[in-house]
Amino acid sequence: MGCLRMGEVDTLIQKALKGDKVAISKILTLVENDPNVVNYLPRTLWPEKPRAHLIGVTGSAGVGKSTLIAALIDEIVGDGASVAVIAVDPSSPFSGGAFLGDRVRMVGIKNVDRVFIRSMSTHSEEALPLKALLASEVLDSLGYDYIVIETPGAGQFNVQIVNAVDTVVVVLMPGAGDEIQALKAGVMEIGDVYVVNKADMPEAELTYNQVSFALSNVERDWKPRILKVSALHRIGVRDLYRVIKEHFNFLQKTGIINEKRVRRRELELELIVRYRVMSSLTRLINQDDRAKKIYNELLAGKLNPVVAANELVNLMIKSWRLDTEVK
Amino acid sequence: MGCLRMGEVDTLIQKALKGDKVAISKILTLVENDPNVVNYLPRTLWPEKPRAHLIGVTGSAGVGKSTLIAALIDEIVGDGASVAVIAVDPSSPFSGGAFLGDRVRMVGIKNVDRVFIRSMSTHSEEALPLKALLASEVLDSLGYDYIVIETPGAGQFNVQIVNAVDTVVVVLMPGAGDEIQALKAGVMEIGDVYVVNKADMPEAELTYNQVSFALSNVERDWKPRILKVSALHRIGVRDLYRVIKEHFNFLQKTGIINEKRVRRRELELELIVRYRVMSSLTRLINQDDRAKKIYNELLAGKLNPVVAANELVNLMIKSWRLDTEVK
Numbered sequence: 001m002g003c004l005r006m007g008e009v010d011t012l013i014q015k016a017l018k019g020d021k022v023a024i025s026k027i028l029t030l031v032e033n034d035p036n037v038v039n040y041l042p043r044t045l046w047p048e049k050p051r052a053h054l055i056g057v058t059g060s061a062g063v064g065k066s067t068l069i070a071a072l073i074d075e076i077v078g079d080g081a082s083v084a085v086i087a088v089d090p091s092s093p094f095s096g097g098a099f100l101g102d103r104v105r106m107v108g109i110k111n112v113d114r115v116f117i118r119s120m121s122t123h124s125e126e127a128l129p130l131k132a133l134l135a136s137e138v139l140d141s142l143g144y145d146y147i148v149i150e151t152p153g154a155g156q157f158n159v160q161i162v163n164a165v166d167t168v169v170v171v172l173m174p175g176a177g178d179e180i181q182a183l184k185a186g187v188m189e190i191g192d193v194y195v196v197n198k199a200d201m202p203e204a205e206l207t208y209n210q211v212s213f214a215l216s217n218v219e220r221d222w223k224p225r226i227l228k229v230s231a232l233h234r235i236g237v238r239d240l241y242r243v244i245k246e247h248f249n250f251l252q253k254t255g256i257i258n259e260k261r262v263r264r265r266e267l268e269l270e271l272i273v274r275y276r277v278m279s280s281l282t283r284l285i286n287q288d289d290r291a292k293k294i295y296n297e298l299l300a301g302k303l304n305p306v307v308a309a310n311e312l313v314n315l316m317i318k319s320w321r322l323d324t325e326v327k
Numbered sequence: 328m329g330c331l332r333m334g335e336v337d338t339l340i341q342k343a344l345k346g347d348k349v350a351i352s353k354i355l356t357l358v359e360n361d362p363n364v365v366n367y368l369p370r371t372l373w374p375e376k377p378r379a380h381l382i383g384v385t386g387s388a389g390v391g392k393s394t395l396i397a398a399l400i401d402e403i404v405g406d407g408a409s410v411a412v413i414a415v416d417p418s419s420p421f422s423g424g425a426f427l428g429d430r431v432r433m434v435g436i437k438n439v440d441r442v443f444i445r446s447m448s449t450h451s452e453e454a455l456p457l458k459a460l461l462a463s464e465v466l467d468s469l470g471y472d473y474i475v476i477e478t479p480g481a482g483q484f485n486v487q488i489v490n491a492v493d494t495v496v497v498v499l500m501p502g503a504g505d506e507i508q509a510l511k512a513g514v515m516e517i518g519d520v521y522v523v524n525k526a527d528m529p530e531a532e533l534t535y536n537q538v539s540f541a542l543s544n545v546e547r548d549w550k551p552r553i554l555k556v557s558a559l560h561r562i563g564v565r566d567l568y569r570v571i572k573e574h575f576n577f578l579q580k581t582g583i584i585n586e587k588r589v590r591r592r593e594l595e596l597e598l599i600v601r602y603r604v605m606s607s608l609t610r611l612i613n614q615d616d617r618a619k620k621i622y623n624e625l626l627a628g629k630l631n632p633v634v635a636a637n638e639l640v641n642l643m644i645k646s647w648r649l650d651t652e653v654k
Contacts, residue, residue: 038633048628137631265625268632269639270605276636277604278597298592301375304464305595306365312596313603313647320644 013045016142021116024142028118031138032131035275045141050261052140053248055148056162058190059171064197065150068171068231068240072148073115075241081145082114088132088151088161116144126278129160130271133264160271162190164264166257167247169193169240172211174203191224192247195240199228222250280316291315340369343469348443354465355445359458362602372468377588379467380575382475383489385517386498391524392477395498395558395567399475400442402568408472409441415459415478415488443471453605456487457598460591487598489517491591493584494574496520496567499538501530518551519574522567526555549577607643618642 009030015023027045030037038046059065069085076083116139120131136147149165151158162168170191194215196208211226218224225243229236251257284291291312298308336357342350354372357364365373386392396412403410443466447458463474476492478485489495497518521542523535538553545551552570556563578584611618618639625635 036633038631039637041631046631050628134632262626265628265632269622269625269635270608272632272636273604273608273640274601276640277600281597281600295596298596299589301377301592304365304368304373305461305592305599306363308596309599309603310366313600317644317647320640 009040013042017044019113019142024116024139025118027138028135031134032120035127035130035134035272038134041138045138047137047141050137050140050264052136052144052147053167053244054136054140054165054264055146055167055169055244056151056165057148057169057171058151058158058162061152063171063173064231065171068169068195068197068229068237069148069150071231071234071237072241072244074234075237076146077114079241082116082143083146083148084116084136084139084144085118085148085150086132086135086139087117087119088128088149127271127275129164130268130275132161133164133268133271137268160267164267166251166260167192167244169195169244171195171197172207173198174201174207192222193240193243194224194226195229196226197229197231199230199236200233204228221254221256222247277316280320281312284312284316284319288315288319336367340372344371346440346469351443351466351469352445355462358461358465359447362454362457362461362599365461368465372465374464374468377464377467377591379463379471379474380494380571381463381467381492381591382473382494382496382571383478383492384475384496384498385478385485385489388479390498390500391558392498395496395522395524395556395564396475396477398558398561398564399568399571401561402564403473404441406568409443409470410473410475411443411463411466411471412445412475412477413459413462413466414444414446415455415476454598454602456491457595457602459488460491460595460598464595487594491594493578493587494519494571496522496571498522498524499534500525501528501534519549520567520570521551521553522556523553524556524558526557526563527560531555548581548583549574604643607647608639611639611643611646615642615646 009027012023012026016027027041031041057065057069066087073083073085118135120128120135132149136149139147149161151161168191170193172194174196194211196204196211198204199208208226208228215224215226225247227236227240227243229240231237248257251260285295286292294303294308294311294315297303298305303311336354339350339353343354354368358368384392384396393414400410400412445462447455447462459476463476466474476488478488495518497520499521501523521538523531523538525531526535535553535555542551542553552574554563554567554570556567558564575584578587612622613619621630621635621638621642624630625632630638
């Protein structure tokens with residue numbers, strides 16, 4: 001982003017602060033293309049004290065996460081609050097680069113003014129958690145009350161995002177026997193709120209009871225809630241919104257919210273360091289002949305990856321040193 | 328591992344090369360405790376040309392992965408080959424630090440001589456793929472024909488391991504409607520072989536048909552196979568072994584095996600660089616006052632993570648430079 005003109009960015013930022021969604025979207029694109037851009041953003045676009053309520057909505061494909069989020073948006077907006085959605089699920093109907101009214105209308109959301117929807121390109125899965133978290137910080141500083149991150153139930157980036165938000169909503173659907181198995185095995189003990197969506201289906205009651213049973217032994221200060229919801233028919237969504245707010249109150253009263261935000265910043269640091277190092281390494285292997293040689297010897301099995309890593313890291317340090325000396 | 332005495336390690340290596348399982352296990356513990364140990368291993372413990380067939384067995388908790396692996400071990404050993412299992416699933420009965428006969432007998436495996444079972448501690452999830460891959464390379468160089476890595480169907484390390492092996496076996500059980508949903512959505516299009524385990528259950532036929540349907544549109548040179556198996560009653564396991572070998576032949580004939588091994592080494596490099604950098608960063612924050620200050624300002628929201636990362640990486644480079652100068 002060396003070609004970024006500061007005047008242009010200033011204009012964008014002024015517009016974004018006034019709620020111009022095209023400007024907000026352009027800023028998020030800059031951050032998505034190169035997270036280092038955060039370096040050049042003014043303090044107004046980075047929240048010293050996070051204020052927004054970060055909600056992760058996770059679950060397998062087909063359980064109705066997007067419909068649920070659309071219904072939740074209506075509740076939030078009806079309550080006078082604002083909400084931004086970041087969809088990092090390639091199968092989400094929010095996805096596909098859309099961020100404006102057409103998609104919003106598509107899912108039937110009213111009061112588009114207080115709603116911002118952004119989908120992230122899932123091409124490079126590696127950097128997704130970093131990009132989603134940086135985007136959520138920018139949206140927080142722009143004053144959105146709620147930030148909802150939609151993630152698929154699987155994939156390596158899912159876990160990191162789920163660990164970084166304030167409230168985790170796990171969406172299930174009736175008959176999800178296997179996921180309840182997973183719940184029991186502790187693999188999925190991640191939710192603060194469990195939603196049995198499509199509650200009009202006949203097996204809903206059974207699934208609800210299974211989830212309740214699976215969670216009955218969970219010993220935590222916050223006892224996970226289970227709700228029967230039909231997002232499509234807007235049944236139980238208000239209860240869901242109430243429980244989500246209740247969880248946020250719980251986090252604030254106990255001070256856990258501060259621990260969560262600290263952990264989030266630690267994760268952001270780790271991800272940005274990793275991003276910077278891996279970008280350097282890739283650049284080095286593409287541009288430096290010595291690095292290329294080490295890399296080829298690694299691939300040929302002549303060097304093991306630990307030895308190769310040591311030599312490449314040494315070369316990387318030297319290149320950084322040169323960078324520092326030049327500046 | 329600075330206190331590692333080279334004489335001791337030499338003795339261990341000599342014993343390991345003769346097939347002493349306690350020695351092999353000790354070497355793997357060294358690698359697990361600090362992947363940098365690979366640096367000090369002799370070339371005899373690093374395969375210049377990988378030879379083993381790496382198989383990933385993945386699936387949700389409760390589908391019977393471990394029972395299936397136990398049955399598969401019998402087929403492999405009965406065929407005159409040797410096999411090492413690396414279990415990185417905390418819910419695996421192989422897990423718990425056991426590596427010797429008692430566990431092996433527990434699951435009913437014969438010919439213990441050609442079988443090595445190792446479970447990895449899942450405490451620090453972050454470094455698991457690196458540790459599992461390094462362990463598999465050491466086991467390859469020790470001459471094991473098959474290396475089976477058992478991973479849970481979820482978690483961020485799962486995806487990396489699954490991407491790094493030669494053959495991916497996805498284990499399902501009858502009635503796994505949700506996972507088949509996931510299959511359809513492309514989230515789980517990772518398997519080379521799909522096993523509908525517990526095929527004696529009434530819904531087995533239906534699930535088999537659903538999986539077949541879900542996979543019918545998959546266009547790949549290798550058409551994923553679907554098998555009905557009852558690992559417990561040892562039905563269909565020989566077919567599974569045959570199909571796994573068929574897939575390896577396919578990989579060899581097409582040369583894809585070489586691409587896979589190259590990608591594996593690239594991943595190993597990336598993971599070891601990341602491991603080294605993150606260890607350095609943690610050490611720096613714990614020991615260097617300037618680093619500690621930056622870190623605290625980050626947590627207090629006074630610095631954004633990109634700025635903090637830049638400053639910490641600069642400090643890290645300086646500390647590495649000192650290291651290099653001292654040596």
